Amino acid sequence: MLYDFKRKKDIIDLIGILILLIIPALIGYNSKTELQAIRESGSLKLVTLNTPSTYFLEKGQPAGFEYELAKAFADHIGVSLEIIVAPSFSDLFTLVKNRDADIAGANLTITPQRQESFAFSPSYLHTSSALIYRIKQGSPAPKKLESVIGQTIVVPTNSSHIDVLKKLKAENPELTWQESDEPAIDLLEQVHERKVDFTVMDEVTYNSQSSYFPGVNKSMLLNKPQPLAWMYSPHPDDSLKHALERFFAKESTLALIEQLKTKYFQRENRLNFFDTITFRNQMETRFPKLEAYFHDAEAETGINWQLLAAIAYQESHWNRKAVSPTGVRGIMMLTRATAKEMGIKNRTNAEQSIRGGARYLKKVIAKIPERIQGEDRIWFGLASYNVGYGHLEDARILTQRAGKNPDKWKDVREFLPLLTKPRYYKTVKRGYARGYEPVIYVKNIQRYLDLIRWEFQLRQMREASKQGPLPDSSQSASSIKEAPLTL
Structure with a gap:
């Protein structure tokens, strides 16, 4: 009996010790913030x-x-x-x-x-629901709800904009709209293409996408700014x-x-306009100080010097002090990481920036499959330089799915903009991309390249003959027939 009593006492003591150890731990766990x-x-x-x-x-x-x-x-x-x-x-x-x-x-x-x-x-931002319309020559922007009654307004399903419209309908009983499962970016595109008259979109979304649809604008704000x-x-x-x-x-x-x-x-798409007068002025003032650097970069990388000059104009308008809100800077607008990778110590040094940009472009182009050659290889390289190789590959996959040629720029450029749309970008590896940017980027470099070529044709003509008026570059640059670019 004494033995049993002692054993029970030892067990009780052990339990007590365990309780003393466990309870603080439990208290500490529960008190964890x-x-x-x-x-x-x-x-x-x-x-x-x-x-x-x-x-x-x-x-x-x-x-x-x-x-x-x-x-x-x-x-x-x-x-x-x-x-x-x-x-x-x-x-x-x-x-x-x-x-x-x-x-x-x-x-x-x-x-x-x-x-x-x-x-x-x-709250870190405020936004309002805005009425989005297509700019039409001779038609003023709608400023009152009465002016849109009877026209097609399409709004994303389950969006907060529907609640806004319901409140407005109480004072405007004839106001009607349609709901759509399509995302806001698709509705913005439909307004741009005149498939629908209006959509309602929050200002934050509109401001992040509107530069790729220059034909649309916002008119009325339908509610007071709401906190995000x-x-x-x-x-x-x-x-x-x-x-x-x-x-x-x-x-x-x-x-x-x-x-x-x-x-x-607040992204401004400066690629939507083409100011020939400004370009020609900068050909005379800025370009001569840079021309030798483009030739040197071609000698080092094999990339056509006029193409490099066109890229540089697109990036910075040949302004060696250019700086973007994202922190890229210099003639070729290099990031700090890219400059370091390319061995560039001073991004605002014109010669270093041009060499660094050419080296980086060569590296980007080297990723393009070898079977893609000629100008297609160059345009793919430029698109990759702008949006990233992964997103370019996603667009090529979409192109192939549609039965078109993923190795041809003229086909792939049709599918890059689809990377802004959920029903497409959710089916590929890297997801959303600003798919309009590389298309516009390549297009405008091609146009700058044509202008540079034309200006040098004019230079040769001036050297060959001093008689008679010269053609106007703003009318003739697009008609240049130049040998295809090669690497």
Whole structure:
């Protein structure tokens, strides 16, 4: 009996010791804040969408307003950033609700309905629903709802714009619209092509895409600016909330937001116009100081010097001090990383920039399959230089699926713009891309190349003869028949 009693006592003592050890651990676990849990995991999980205003790959690297802002917040709290791309808009809410993501960043409007289930960071942008129309000569922009009644208005299904229109309909009973499952970018294109009269789109999305549709414009704003913010699941300790408040209160964060707005939402497509007078003036003032560098770059890389000059004009208008909102600079507008890779120490040095750009273009062209030769190889190389090789390959896959030739630029350029549309870019590896950019980029380099060739023909004519008037380059440059470019 004494032995049994002693054994029971030892067991009880052991249990007591275990309790003393386990309870503090349990208390410590339960008292762990949400921010501590994120830091211990080593990463901040951002759920977003693959769109031009949120997250996408640019030349193989992650980009987008939401991505860059979330990356800055992850750095602020000392963790890496993990991207989760939601299959659909509604999945954003499910992933956050189930705590499979820490925050959702996808241009989300703060609404009373959403605030019932979710918490929001401080607002970092405001946007309004805008009426988008096709510019028509002789037709003024619609300024009142009465002027659009009876015309076709198409709005994305389940969008917040429908709620805006319903409120307006209370005061304008004859106002009607159609709902479409197509994304906003498709509806913008339909307005541009005059297939529909109007669409309604938030200003953020419009500003990120409108430069590729020069025939459209926004007229009326249909509501007051609404706040956009990150969304997350509420937590009793509010540690994530306070971290977000501190982050958005920083002067560096406010400055970053302004930079990102310029970079992603105020993009001016300077490729849509062609100012021959400016070009000819710069041929006389800027080009002579650079011409020898283009010849030297051709000698080093084998790339036609006039092509290099056309690329440089497209990139910077031959301005050695040019700087973009994204931080690229110099004659060839090189990134810091590209300059380092190409052995360039000073991007604003014209000779170094031209050599670096030529070396990089040669490297990019070398990735193009060997079976693609001639000018197609050059145009593919330029498209890859602009948008990235991966996105070019995605467009070639779309071209092949459609039964066209993925090795011909004239075919592939038709499919690059489709990388802006979810029903296409969701079927390829790298997702969304600014597919209009490389098409316009190549087209305008071709036109600059024609002008350069024409100016040198004029130079030869002047040297050969001093008699009679010379042709006008603005009328004749497009008629040049030059030997095909080769590498």
